[in-house]
Each structure stands twice: as C-alpha cells, then as structure tokens.
Amino acid sequence: MSHEQRTGPRLGHRVSAKVAVCVLFVAANFMAIMDTTIVNVALPAIGRDFAVDTSGLSSVNVGYLVALAVFIPVSGWLGNRFGTRRTALTALLLFTVASGLCATADSLEALTGYRVLQGIGGGLLAPVGMTMMLRAFPVAERLRAQQYVMLPTAVAPALGPVLGGWLVDAASWHWVFLVNLPVGLLALCFGLGVLPDFPGEGAPRFDVPGFFLAGGGLAAVLYALTGAPDRGWESGAVLVPLVGGAAFLAALVPWELRARHPMIDLGVFGDELFRTTQLVLLPTGAAFMGVLYLYPQFLQTDLGYDALHSGLATFPEALGMLTASQIVPRVHDRVGPRRLMVVGGAGAALVIVLLAILTVTPQPLALYPSTYLLGVSVGLLFASAQNAAFVTIPPSRTADATTLLTMQRQTAGAFGVALAGTLAASLASPAGADGAFAYRTAFFTLAALCLCASLLALRVSDRRVREAYGAPGPRPAPGGAARLRRTTGP
The missing domain is CATH 1.20.1250.20 (MFS general substrate transporter like domains)
Structure with missing residues (x-):
C-alpha cells in the first residue's frame, strides 16, 4: 500500500x-x-x-x-x-x-x-x-x-x-x-x-441472498428480543420473528460456506482464537448489558432514586472499564490474556452476586464501589478478549471478523436485556410478589453467565497469542508488547 x-x-x-x-x-x-x-x-x-x-x-x-x-x-x-x-x-x-x-x-x-x-x-x-x-x-x-x-x-x-x-x-x-x-x-x-x-x-x-439472510435474520432476532420483556416470550409478535430470524441465520451458514463470493466469510470462525474469544464475549456481553438495564430499575423502584441519580450511580462502571483499559497493556505480557479473562469473568460474577445480596439489605454506599469493580472486571475481560480475537486474523479477513464481532455484540446485548427484563417482570408480576426476589434471581442468573465466560476463557491459548506477537519463550519480558515492532504492516 x-x-x-x-x-x-x-x-x-x-x-x-x-x-x-x-x-x-x-x-x-x-x-x-x-x-x-x-x-x-x-x-x-x-x-x-x-x-x-x-x-x-x-x-x-x-x-x-x-x-x-x-x-x-x-x-x-x-x-x-x-x-x-x-x-x-x-x-x-x-x-x-x-x-x-x-x-x-x-x-x-x-x-x-x-x-x-x-x-x-x-x-x-x-x-x-x-x-x-x-x-x-x-x-x-x-x-x-x-x-x-x-x-x-x-x-x-x-x-x-x-x-x-x-x-x-x-x-x-x-x-x-x-x-x-x-x-x-x-x-x-x-x-x-x-x-x-x-x-x-x-x-x-x-451477495444478495447472503445480505437478506444475514440482515433479515439479525434484524428479526433483535426485534424479537427487544420486545420480549414487554410482550412475553409466548406472544406471536415475539415468537414469529424470533423463530423466523433464527431460521434465516441457520440458512445463512450453508449458503455462505458454499457461495463463491460470500457476504461474510464464515471461515473466520476456523481461527481457534477468534472462535474461542467470541464464545467468551457472548455471555459476558449479555450479562453486562443485562446489569446495565436492570440495576437502574432496582435503584428507582426499590431505593427511590430518580432517573438522573440512578444514572449517576451507574456511572462508576465506566470509570472501572477505563481503569481496566490502562491495566491490561501493563500486565498482559506477564500474566497472559487467558488469566486476565478468567479473573475478569470470575470477578464480574462475584460483583453481580454482591449486587444480588444488596437487594436484600440495600446499602447505598456499597453500590458505587460495586459498580466500579464490575467495570474493572468486565474491562479486563473485554480488553484481553478483543485483542486476542484478532491477533491471528490476516489483514484480508479483518472486515469479516469485525462484522461478525459487531453482530455478536448486538445479539448478546439484546439477549441480556431481554433475559434480565423477563426474569424481573415475570417473577414480580403475581400479586404480593417480592420485587427484591425478582431482581435477586435475575442478578444471580447474570452472574452465572459471567461464570460461564470465565470457564470458557480457560480454553484460550496464551501460546498462540505469544506466537502472534513474535515473542518466543513461555513468559515475554515485561512491556514486550509495547516495544515489539513487526517488520511488515498489517
């Protein structure tokens, strides 16, 4: 170039x-x-x-x-x-x-x-x-x-x-x-x-058929997930687009694998690191967006916060993620992406469990550091996984890989919100039901998703990442990633 x-x-x-x-x-x-x-x-x-x-x-x-x-x-x-x-x-x-x-x-x-x-x-x-x-x-x-x-x-x-x-x-x-x-x-x-x-x-x-299968399927699935908490999963307005969209996406796979000029090169999933990191990011993204959706509702309905102050109480999460983005480059070489992802997923699960416990005995002063720690934990996993996802992807396939990552992120977020909203609404709907119990159950479910992500992260290969960086040996020198320079551009 x-x-x-x-x-x-x-x-x-x-x-x-x-x-x-x-x-x-x-x-x-x-x-x-x-x-x-x-x-x-x-x-x-x-x-x-x-x-x-x-x-x-x-x-x-x-x-x-x-x-x-x-x-x-x-x-x-x-x-x-x-x-x-x-x-x-x-x-x-x-x-x-x-x-x-x-x-x-x-x-x-x-x-x-x-x-x-x-x-x-x-x-x-x-x-x-x-x-x-x-x-x-x-x-x-x-x-x-x-x-x-x-x-x-x-x-x-x-x-x-x-x-x-x-x-x-x-x-x-x-x-x-x-x-x-x-x-x-x-x-x-x-x-x-x-x-x-x-x-x-x-x-x-x-690729006209690929465009309609991918775009139509993703749009239908996201539409169904967005409406599920309000309409209910048994509603025809949810079931029809959900099943139809899933069928479109299922048909997309054999079509794109056979197509001479596919809209999206699904062969990217043949890359082990990319495939594994997407499996890790999927439950984490769902849990993260689910908490961001559910947590402000809990603050408003149970603690009496208004919309502005519930938003302010959520904001420490952003500071936590920014903190993690500064930590990861400094410890990545010594620790490795797998451990960072495992710790991040497990840490997020523990914090969400803490949020569930706080629905029983709310402690406003404990909510702010909890959301900050949630941001740190999720940030450790996100930064490490997104970096590892692309280290072995050749330049010619980066567009396909980023498209698939964005599709996964949108689907995970919509699913997390739908899951959290459905659990909170269904468990709190009977007369006299305990609203705190509904939120607590939803938080425990989201924590389980983060724990699954932590377990899936055990499959990530640090060796493959080290080889992509060109750093031999089991443990590169501290700061090596910042000093290394490739002889050819991306």
Whole structure:
C-alpha cells in the first residue's frame, strides 16, 4: 500500500494514520453507542409532545435497531468495495444528518423514519471503524490502542441515561439528538482532512441472498428480543420473528460456506482464537448489558432514586472499564490474556452476586464501589478478549471478523436485556410478589453467565497469542508488547 493511500489528502503528513483513526473511531463509536441508551430517557417527553402513549413509542427504537442490524453485515463488503475512508465518512455524515433531522421531527412517523437513517449510519460505523483500527495498528501495538477503543464502549452506555435525563429536564427531548451534531461535524471535518484509507483486496459481486439472510435474520432476532420483556416470550409478535430470524441465520451458514463470493466469510470462525474469544464475549456481553438495564430499575423502584441519580450511580462502571483499559497493556505480557479473562469473568460474577445480596439489605454506599469493580472486571475481560480475537486474523479477513464481532455484540446485548427484563417482570408480576426476589434471581442468573465466560476463557491459548506477537519463550519480558515492532504492516 502506498504512502498516499495510507494518509489523508490534506493534513495527513502532520497527523499520523494511527492518531487519525483513533480520533474518528472514538468519536463516531461514542455517538452510535450512546444513542442506544440516551433516547430511552426522552421517550416519555416525546410521547407527551406527539400525544402517543408509551406502548406506541416502540417504533422509535425498533426502527433504529432494525436498520442497524440490516446494515452491519454489509459493512465489510462496502469497506472493501469503496474503501474504509469513504465508507466511514459517508456513514458518519448520514448519522449526523439523521440526528439533526430527528430533532426537527414533528410527528412520530417522521421521527421513526429519521431513526432508520440513523441506524443505517450506526450499523456501518462500528465495524468499519474497527477494521481501520486493526489495519492501522500492528499486532504488537493493539493493546496500546485498546486504551482508546475502550472509551466509547465504557463511557457511552453509562453516560447516555445521565446526559439524556439532564437534557430533557433542562431543555427538551430534541437535545438528545442535537448533542450529536457538534461531535459529528467536528469528527467529519477532521476525517476529511486527515483520515487515511485502508482499502481491502477489492469486493467481488454483491451477495444478495447472503445480505437478506444475514440482515433479515439479525434484524428479526433483535426485534424479537427487544420486545420480549414487554410482550412475553409466548406472544406471536415475539415468537414469529424470533423463530423466523433464527431460521434465516441457520440458512445463512450453508449458503455462505458454499457461495463463491460470500457476504461474510464464515471461515473466520476456523481461527481457534477468534472462535474461542467470541464464545467468551457472548455471555459476558449479555450479562453486562443485562446489569446495565436492570440495576437502574432496582435503584428507582426499590431505593427511590430518580432517573438522573440512578444514572449517576451507574456511572462508576465506566470509570472501572477505563481503569481496566490502562491495566491490561501493563500486565498482559506477564500474566497472559487467558488469566486476565478468567479473573475478569470470575470477578464480574462475584460483583453481580454482591449486587444480588444488596437487594436484600440495600446499602447505598456499597453500590458505587460495586459498580466500579464490575467495570474493572468486565474491562479486563473485554480488553484481553478483543485483542486476542484478532491477533491471528490476516489483514484480508479483518472486515469479516469485525462484522461478525459487531453482530455478536448486538445479539448478546439484546439477549441480556431481554433475559434480565423477563426474569424481573415475570417473577414480580403475581400479586404480593417480592420485587427484591425478582431482581435477586435475575442478578444471580447474570452472574452465572459471567461464570460461564470465565470457564470458557480457560480454553484460550496464551501460546498462540505469544506466537502472534513474535515473542518466543513461555513468559515475554515485561512491556514486550509495547516495544515489539513487526517488520511488515498489517
């Protein structure tokens, strides 16, 4: 790849490719992730303005979620066909413009339509951005990059409810969308000036059946999981899309394995490290999102917190994840990713068990350090697993790997929320039922998922990771990952 291909058109000689990719990835991913939580706080105000009850507002989030799901699978093909730079900037522009349109919506139908446009941009941003990160950073430097990659993943979900509640109370619901404009416009101007391109090997003919099977199946499954806590798992509105979506995804596997030009190269799962780390991340992501959904509800219903203060009580989780992102690069070489993942999963399970115990005898002062420790534990696992997932993936397959990772993350999060919400609602629904018992049971279930992740992490091979870093011997020298440099680029 030539120097001109890897640097931006105007200021690239003054801003390194790595800095440019990090800045754009963090800004874009931050907006896309936060948008999934910030809007929930504004729904009651939106309903009052449009004279729609709460049940009729589901289209606002469902439209976004379905569009997101449909366009995640196509992101890798677009990045290889048009280049990562053009694809990322187009997605960022679409997301930013759609945010502004959402703020001007004068009806529920218009808002839903604009949210669909937002979802298209959001579905492309995360996988294309991660592809650029993997191609910009050699294997030995990716742990350093994790310090920045973890920022949107850690802060955005926790900041969304806090910022959303404050904006709705201080101004209006329109500002939960307007807040994206300055970030999006600044990131877009920066990207136009300095963002490099990391083109793939070119995209073959578009796989139309693969697109419909992957996009349609993922969208149907996410739609069903999102509605399950409110409608019930036995509802036709949940069962039909869930079974249909699962059938689509099941049919996707043999089609993509036989297709001459597959939409997603499922052969990536043949890589042992990638496959194992995805199995570890799946239950962890479900448990993490389940806790983030359930914990604020417990604070509001049992402890009497308002929406803003329950969000503030959740925020230490983000600080914990940021702490973990600084710890992992410093201890990775000495400890190894397997031990970090095992400790992270087990630690998360213990903290969630503590949260379950606190539903019996609530201690407000114990809640803040508990959520911080949860963030540290989950952060140790996430940072180690995401780094290990890609160390043996060749550059030609990074787009497919990041697409599959994003699909797994969305499905895990939706399943975790559906599981937690269903347990809490079903166990607390009978007259006179103990609400604390319902929350406690849900927390214990989520803790079991983290324990499963910890056990699965025992299968991760430290040896394979060391070989990818090019460091012989059983225990590389401290800081070796930061010092090593590969002779060839990614």
